[in-house]
Amino acid sequence: MSTLLTQTLCKSFGSLAVTQEVTLTFESGKRYAIIGPNGAGKTTFFNLLAGNLKPDTGHILLDGRDITSLDVTSRARIGIARSFQRNNLFAEMTVHDNITMACAIQDNVAPVFWRPMSGFAAVHDKAVGIARQVGLEDDRHTAVRHLSYGSQRQLEVALALACKPKVLLLDEPTSGMSPQETARMDHLIKALPRELTVIVIEHDMDIVLEFADQIVVLDYGRVLVQGTPAEIKNSAIVRQRYLGEEGVAVGSHSAQRPSP
Amino acid sequence: MAMTRNNLRLSIGVAVAVLALITQLSTGAFAQELFAEAAILAVFALSLDLLARSGLVSFGHAGFLGLGAYTFGGLAVLQNWPPSLAMAAALAGGIVSGLIIGCFAVRTSGAFFIMVTLAVAEMFFSWVFRSPLFNGADGMGGVPRLDMRAMGLDLNNPKNFATFCILICICVWIFAEYIIVTPFGRTLDAIRQNANRVSAVGGRVFSYRLAAFALSGAIGALSGALKAQHTNFLSPDLATWVVSGDVLIAVVIGGMGTFVGGIIGSGLLVYLKEILSSNFGHWYLFLGGIFIGVALILPRGIVGSLLDWLDRRNARNNPAPAREEEA
Numbered sequence: 049m050s051t052l053l054t055q056t057l058c059k060s061f062g063s064l065a066v067t068q069e070v071t072l073t074f075e076s077g078k079r080y081a082i083i084g085p086n087g088a089g090k091t092t093f094f095n096l097l098a099g100n101l102k103p104d105t106g107h108i109l110l111d112g113r114d115i116t117s118l119d120v121t122s123r124a125r126i127g128i129a130r131s132f133q134r135n136n137l138f139a140e141m142t143v144h145d146n147i148t149m150a151c152a153i154q155d156n157v158a159p160v161f162w163r164p165m166s167g168f169a170a171v172h173d174k175a176v177g178i179a180r181q182v183g184l185e186d187d188r189h190t191a192v193r194h195l196s197y198g199s200q201r202q203l204e205v206a207l208a209l210a211c212k213p214k215v216l217l218l219d220e221p222t223s224g225m226s227p228q229e230t231a232r233m234d235h236l237i238k239a240l241p242r243e244l245t246v247i248v249i250e251h252d253m254d255i256v257l258e259f260a261d262q263i264v265v266l267d268y269g270r271v272l273v274q275g276t277p278a279e280i281k282n283s284a285i286v287r288q289r290y291l292g293e294e295g296v297a298v299g300s301h302s303a304q305r306p307s308p
Numbered sequence: 309m310a311m312t313r314n315n316l317r318l319s320i321g322v323a324v325a326v327l328a329l330i331t332q333l334s335t336g337a338f339a340q341e342l343f344a345e346a347a348i349l350a351v352f353a354l355s356l357d358l359l360a361r362s363g364l365v366s367f368g369h370a371g372f373l374g375l376g377a378y379t380f381g382g383l384a385v386l387q388n389w390p391p392s393l394a395m396a397a398a399l400a401g402g403i404v405s406g407l408i409i410g411c412f413a414v415r416t417s418g419a420f421f422i423m424v425t426l427a428v429a430e431m432f433f434s435w436v437f438r439s440p441l442f443n444g445a446d447g448m449g450g451v452p453r454l455d456m457r458a459m460g461l462d463l464n465n466p467k468n469f470a471t472f473c474i475l476i477c478i479c480v481w482i483f484a485e486y487i488i489v490t491p492f493g494r495t496l497d498a499i500r501q502n503a504n505r506v507s508a509v510g511g512r513v514f515s516y517r518l519a520a521f522a523l524s525g526a527i528g529a530l531s532g533a534l535k536a537q538h539t540n541f542l543s544p545d546l547a548t549w550v551v552s553g554d555v556l557i558a559v560v561i562g563g564m565g566t567f568v569g570g571i572i573g574s575g576l577l578v579y580l581k582e583i584l585s586s587n588f589g590h591w592y593l594f595l596g597g598i599f600i601g602v603a604l605i606l607p608r609g610i611v612g613s614l615l616d617w618l619d620r621r622n623a624r625n626n627p628a629p630a631r632e633e634e635a
Contacts, residue, residue: 153511159495159515159519
């Protein structure tokens with residue numbers, strides 16, 4: 049069982065406080081959604097969790113262990129995996145090679161220089177399994193640059209899954225997707241194994257309300273509200289600040305502040 | 309089954325190797341000297357290109373060449389080490405210096421990596437340039453060649469030495485081609501394509517690049533040890549930035565990251581230098597012009613452009629979805 053905790057996490061860029069005293073608990077096996085207007089500090093918060101950024105103050109604990117000082121690589125090794133808001137893949141490789149690479153690194157096969165990659169059947173099998181899990185089994189031999197945008201987003205999730213995560217961070221998995229592609233991604237993330245802790249940043253409120261056990265609303269780097277989908281839907285402050293009058297997601301705040 | 313990038317690359321490599329061996333045997337002593345020179349430059353180019361697979365382009369690779377040459381020559385001449393042992397020491401020197409320099413160099417990339425490698429190579433140059441140990445700027449003669457008479461091969465014969473150098477080059481090429489299909493080599497490719505993602509999935513980019521740098525250093529030092537044997541002479545000029553620039557030109561003209569491209573580029577460079585310098589005074593001027601022309605027409609180098617052409621042809625013949633293998 050792995051629980052991820054943040055304690056009074058703060059991060060500023062210059063005078064811009066992007067994360068302010070964020071104290072949250074992500075319990076093992078639960079699904080969390082982080083929502084908030086553009087510039088609310090959602091991706092920065094992910095960067096802090098994954099180790100891409102160091103907090104100015106505060107701590108991050110995984111299963112009671114303080115991991116604040118660990119870098120990205122070390123955190124990926126202890127089970128915190130992330131996907132990126134913008135596709136961040138191995139562009140010259142095929143889908144299979146992308147996933148195999150991530151599996152080989154996680155399984156400590158990557159340093160081997162005396163045997164060809166083709167000899168590591170277990171790694172290849174694992175990669176095939178992950179490709180099936182994200183729905184890319186038919187595209188396994190397609191080069192990333194010939195892959196549709198939506199499939200690239202699926203591969204983005206596959207690389208995170210290849211890290212054998214305990215905690216999976218998905219940064220806007222459906223961003224820029226067509227309705228059909230969104231439906232596929234929705235299906236994919238709902239089918240993720242239940243023992244996995246999943247934290248997703250998402251703008252599509254239909255997905256968020258259906259998927260999440262708990263929703264965290266960030267605003268100006270602070271936790272505005274946290275609660276179940278029902279609580280969030282009925283929260284007056286969220287309605288006012290984020291959902292709009294009709295209760296649907298709108299990016300109306302996007303022009304107010306620049307993204308960090 | 310359409311020809312893949314890998315198959316084309318390997319076929320060209322085999323063709324070049326066979327052609328070099330056959331042609332070399334049937335030419336005169338002077339041409340054989342050129343073959344030896346080209347093969348040594350090709351080993352050096354492979355060293356640079358293997359490092360380039362990890363996304364790092366060095367502009368101080370002459371440092372490794374110079375180090376290999378001086379380690380070999382210094383031990384063989386001053387300490388009377390048997391050449392075979394001195395050669396092993398040169399290789400070890402390449403690995404050790406690669407690890408030490410790499411510890412700070414591979415933390416940088418891009419222009420900073422170029423500057424750091426250049427600076428270190430120039431430091432080495434200025435040391436051997438002044439050091440009385442190796443006669444400073446005058447250089448040091450009397451460097452012996454490997455003694456292979458026990459195997460019936462007198463390397464002081466130009467034909468034998470050229471054959472020897474070509475064979476070494478072929479071995480290094482096979483080694484490089486083998487490395488890139490191993491998990492380690494594939495990780496270097498992944499780092500070149502997206503170092504941040506390698507970190508994000510738990511790979512220590514620094515360690516892989518450091519290992520690549522040390523490996524590259526060993527091969528660079530090997531080429532230096534061969535160079536010293538070829539000319540029987542140690543000169544500080546071996547470690548100047550011009551040497552780093554020449555090998556970079558050879559790799560870029562041939563096609564970076566293709567291995568065989570650097571080999572072809574090396575042959576071309578040695579050949580053009582020879583015919584231009586025997587006909588013109590300002591031969592570097594003409595050489596530069598030729599290379600600018602090649603770079604404009606074939607921006608990915610000779611072999612690189614050929615592989616791209618193959619990709620386009622395969623995509624035409626076999627539209628969606630394009631299946632392909634990695635180069």
